[in-house]
Amino acid sequence: MIVKDKHFFNDYIKVWDNGAVKDAPFITLGLEAVLTDYYGNLLDAPPPFAVKTDEQILDLGCGWGRVLKPVRSITRNTVGLDISQQMLIAAKNHCNYHHLPTPLVGGDGTSLPFKDNTFDTVYSLLVLQHLSKDNGKKVIKEIHRVLKPGGAAYIRVPSRFAPENLLMSFLQIISINVFRYKDPIRMRFYRIGEIKKICNSLFSDVEITAHEFRPPWNFHTPWTWHYIIIPRRYHKRLRAISDAIEKKANTTMPWLKHFAVTLMIKAVK
Numbered sequence: 001m002i003v004k005d006k007h008f009f010n011d012y013i014k015v016w017d018n019g020a021v022k023d024a025p026f027i028t029l030g031l032e033a034v035l036t037d038y039y040g041n042l043l044d045a046p047p048p049f050a051v052k053t054d055e056q057i058l059d060l061g062c063g064w065g066r067v068l069k070p071v072r073s074i075t076r077n078t079v080g081l082d083i084s085q086q087m088l089i090a091a092k093n094h095c096n097y098h099h100l101p102t103p104l105v106g107g108d109g110t111s112l113p114f115k116d117n118t119f120d121t122v123y124s125l126l127v128l129q130h131l132s133k134d135n136g137k138k139v140i141k142e143i144h145r146v147l148k149p150g151g152a153a154y155i156r157v158p159s160r161f162a163p164e165n166l167l168m169s170f171l172q173i174i175s176i177n178v179f180r181y182k183d184p185i186r187m188r189f190y191r192i193g194e195i196k197k198i199c200n201s202l203f204s205d206v207e208i209t210a211h212e213f214r215p216p217w218n219f220h221t222p223w224t225w226h227y228i229i230i231p232r233r234y235h236k237r238l239r240a241i242s243d244a245i246e247k248k249a250n251t252t253m254p255w256l257k258h259f260a261v262t263l264m265i266k267a268v269k
């Protein structure tokens with residue numbers, strides 16, 4: 001990992017380690033973990049991509065095993081990798097609790113401890129957003145390296161122009177520049193153009209789909225962790241509206257993709 005400040009790396013790991021011990025679902029998902037009327041049960045949801053039983057699969061940044069466990073229940077050949085030892089302990093407990101023991105590896109996504117052409121599928125959800133753009137590029141290059149030819153990567157990143165993300169960027173700017181608060185896991189947002197630029201130079205086929213057109217309620221700053229603007233009774237209705245916009249964005253109105261909260265990159269080697 002490229003680290004400019006010598007204390008940064010320890011602080012970065014400490015956030016994930018402490019988060020894993022204190023409240024693993026909350027450090028990984030934030031409010032999405034509890035707003036079940038809107039999101040459904042994300043703590044035990046099927047993977048957001050197709051999984052075949054005979055594939056070799058890597059979960060890069062597996063956290064406490066939220067997605068790893070459902071994937072492992074489909075195929076045995078699943079490996080979880082994470083930079084945080086405490087997250088790996090949580091993932092081990094989670095998978096074992098469900099009688100799905102899973103190989104887990106400590107490592108850094110910017111320098112994967114696997115040989116070239118090892119996996120049919122590599123997925124990385126909610127990880128790149130916490131890394132610098134330079135490190136994010138390194139992770140994508142590493143994913144490409146360890147994928148078999150024809151293998152597919154699924155990478156979820158937050159999009160630059162969603163109202164919620166613009167607001168969060170603004171709050172982060174204030175917290176860094178005014179309050180001098182350096183959040184080691186602060187969010188990075190991606191434009192569709194920059195994703196294409198990185199991925200098109202590596203992969204043979206790149207498809208970006210847009211997800212979540214929700215109103216701004218999920219701010220990850222120290223002051224707003226628990227803050228929800230929209231009353232819960234409207235969440236189901238808002239979900240239906242979000243799903244309708246999402247459908248249009250991914251079919252007839254692709255310009256809407258820019259305003260999604262998250263983008264899913266499917267990149268085939």
Ligand SMILES: C[S@@+](CC[C@H](N)C(=O)[O-])C[C@H]1O[C@@H](n2cnc3c(N)ncnc32)[C@H](O)[C@@H]1O
Binds near residue numbers: 065087108109
């Ligand atoms: C927000 S959590 C997401 C966990 C999981 N992917 C999920 O969706 O539930 C981010 C995870 O990425 C891990 N992580 C962060 N930087 C990493 C890196 N450079 N290499 C590997 N894992 C990393 C963190 O330790 C943490 O477990």
